[in-house]
Amino acid sequence: MPLIIKDEYPEVLFREDGKRLDGREKNELRPIKMEVGVIKNADGSAYLEWGDNKIFAAVYGPREVHPHHLAKPDRGILRVFYRMATFSVFDRKRPAPGRREKEISMIISDCIEPILFLELYPGTSFEVFIEVINADGGTRCASTTVAALALADAGIPMKSLVSAVAVGKIDGKIVVDLSGIEDKAGEADLPCAITWYNKEISLLQFDGDMDLNEMSEFLDLAKDALGRIHQIQLEVLKSKFLTIQEKSDEIIVNKENQGES
Ligand code: UDP
Numbered sequence: 001m002p003l004i005i006k007d008e009y010p011e012v013l014f015r016e017d018g019k020r021l022d023g024r025e026k027n028e029l030r031p032i033k034m035e036v037g038v039i040k041n042a043d044g045s046a047y048l049e050w051g052d053n054k055i056f057a058a059v060y061g062p063r064e065v066h067p068h069h070l071a072k073p074d075r076g077i078l079r080v081f082y083r084m085a086t087f088s089v090f091d092r093k094r095p096a097p098g099r100r101e102k103e104i105s106m107i108i109s110d111c112i113e114p115i116l117f118l119e120l121y122p123g124t125s126f127e128v129f130i131e132v133i134n135a136d137g138g139t140r141c142a143s144t145t146v147a148a149l150a151l152a153d154a155g156i157p158m159k160s161l162v163s164a165v166a167v168g169k170i171d172g173k174i175v176v177d178l179s180g181i182e183d184k185a186g187e188a189d190l191p192c193a194i195t196w197y198n199k200e201i202s203l204l205q206f207d208g209d210m211d212l213n214e215m216s217e218f219l220d221l222a223k224d225a226l227g228r229i230h231q232i233q234l235e236v237l238k239s240k241f242l243t244i245q246e247k248s249d250e251i252i253v254n255k256e257n258q259g260e261s
């Protein structure tokens with residue numbers, strides 16, 4: 001049987017019609033779908049499909065800190081656990097959390113911490129568990145985005161949402177939202193996140209080769225994409241609250257009708 005090597009990199013990342021290999025324009029995001037309230041056992045949860053990325057986030061808190069020695073007397077703590085399932089990628093991914101997962105957990109925590117009021121919750125913890133079920137590039141950004149949504153779903157007071165996306169360079173052209181293959185075969189990858197209450201960048205990583213003059217082009221493209229991602233997050237939350245309102249209106253009307261009869 002021939003050995004199948006799925007991860008061979010293509011030589012060019014643009015088609016003859018000028019579009020990317022998956023048919024996208026340079027500034028086009030992959031299709032994004034988000035949902036909240038998907039995990040019954042969590043205080044808040046969200047699910048996201050972003051291209052071929054499939055990610056769950058579950059939130060607990062504020063609750064007692066385990067292990068106790070991590071508790072801080074003057075503020076709450078935020079703990080983020082990003083995990084990629086062994087079946088989420090083509091290669092054999094070790095089941096135990098590796099250095100990459102620890103690094104990404106830390107990055108996501110740094111992105112989210114500024115939007116919380118941890119000083120109001122001394123001695124407690126907020127925990128965010130992220131499970132990547134399928135990975136195809138940009139999982140740290142997708143995980144940050146879905147984690148913010150799960151925190152909002154839990155009703156935890158927040159200054160705003162945070163949204164994240166990676167911009168990058170492939171075949172010399174600047175593009176938004178790199179797929180797995182573009183991430184690996186491209187020249188540069190720049191994941192970034194924004195906290196909306198102050199419009200500040202809360203994550204800016206960089207991997208690859210880039211001319212410094214290109215930086216503002218990267219950031220303009222990212223800003224535009226981040227705005228679109230934020231809109232999707234807001235719409236998901238709005239539709240959750242509209243559903244709650246419709247249900248409570250229905251209960252009130254039913255009670256009124258029962259009282260009349
Ligand atoms: N990836 C993989 N095996 C691994 C880790 C990552 O195949 O053990 C893939 C996965 O599709 C991931 C992509 O490589 O999304 C890029 O990984 P990176 O570390 O750049 O993080 P990400 O772009 O997901 O934030």
